[in-house]
Amino acid sequence: MKRSNAQRLRDALEDDIINGRRAPGERLDADALCHEFGVSRTPVREAVQQLVASGLVTVSPKKGTFVARIGIDELIEMFEVMAELEGMCGRLAARRIDQAELEVLRQAHERCEVAARAGDSDDYYYENEAFHDCIYLASHNGFLAGEARQLKQRLKPYRRLQLQVRQRLMSSLEEHRDIVAAIESGDAAGAEQALREHVLIQGERFSDFVSSVRRFGLGREAMDGGEASR
Amino acid sequence: MKRSNAQRLRDALEDDIINGRRAPGERLDADALCHEFGVSRTPVREAVQQLVASGLVTVSPKKGTFVARIGIDELIEMFEVMAELEGMCGRLAARRIDQAELEVLRQAHERCEVAARAGDSDDYYYENEAFHDCIYLASHNGFLAGEARQLKQRLKPYRRLQLQVRQRLMSSLEEHRDIVAAIESGDAAGAEQALREHVLIQGERFSDFVSSVRRFGLGREAMDGGEASR
DNA sequence: ATAGACCTATTGGTATGCCAGTGTCAATTT
DNA sequence: AAATTGACACTGGCATACCAATAGGTCTAT
16 A cells, blocks of 8 residues: 555654654644655645644644644543543443453553563553553444544643653553453443543542633633634 | 635535435545536545545545445444443533523423424424533533534434434433433433433443444445445 | 456546735834 | 834645556457
């Protein structure tokens, strides 16, 4: 399968954004990209449109295109949904996982454990991804898995903040243990709860709080510039 | 705000697909669309790409673009996710709804009741949309609301099947009553459960069953043609 | 009759030029 | 000095032309 220039460009930009090489708010100059990749404006335009559709970049009409800058409020909302999707995956996985998948999940968990004990944060990050992906697969709902992966991608630029917290690595691992145990024993509600809180860290109380606070008009980023979308 | 040709084209096609004027599997001839709308290939291409991104159409390389034909298995998966999103909206709404929103919800429910008693199926369909949208709003999670609306759109071409069932209208109304009651009383778990089952009708048992059946290789639509995507 | 080798219309992808609307900045005016 | 105006460059959107790849059919030979 040969990939078009637009696709390669999209992937390259996506990768740059996700891995922080292009920071939120950074400008994406169309002409510069044309020159950089040696292509015309058409594929660049196409790639940008796809990235807009996936939420990674935004265009401010007549001002240019920028790496999406997500406000703290929307970020919380997205994490809330992410937690729900992960929880749903866990609930379904607890009911639907088969022996082979369970074995793969256990192995993924073990690799997480190895990485955690070694203190290798990058490695853990990667194995953690694989671990969660196992659960997506085990949900036996491909659409759900796709949505979860997509949202996770979109959140990736911001998750590094969350994951650099000291000791988070070890507590994350402990939570994984509970998750595996719940899935193993077919405890759907337990797996759902464990995964939801695993993602949300503190559960929904925090966002409840923020939500109620914002309703009193204390939002401090109302002037942050009109991030145009849809 | 002036809308571009590509946007108008996208909206027109989207509307056609959602309202069944273009059936799943139908071919979308690019040149015909160019002529029909009096534009060149560029905006047509753009519109098609956006529709692909939103899942309403698919392109089979070198064979053409078609209105997305969703298999029964994927359809079930999508409904499963839809139910979860609706349930989540209900759970959050039960905790976060304010007086004004509650009043709007009650009024929406009453309009549903009027439509139902009049036996006006189309009218009920519309008011039902509004009712659910109230709950989306009341979740105080704009991102969640957007995702829910988007998925609902995508499912719209197939929901007419589900809604034409005789007597479904009245039982739907009864379920609405329970939902309103749960939200009114702040019963988060109750609202979540009620909404989830409202969407799923029979709960997840059915899809569990299908999921397990499919694992035994009894899927009868394996030959349904390679629906290419991403 | 069937397998295999061309042939061609269609599709996908890209380059390029043009035009209109608008943000930006500077010059001019009061 | 502040404000108004005006020019210009930039951006977005569209049309058009060109090229490459291939699906699908046709033709040929065994």
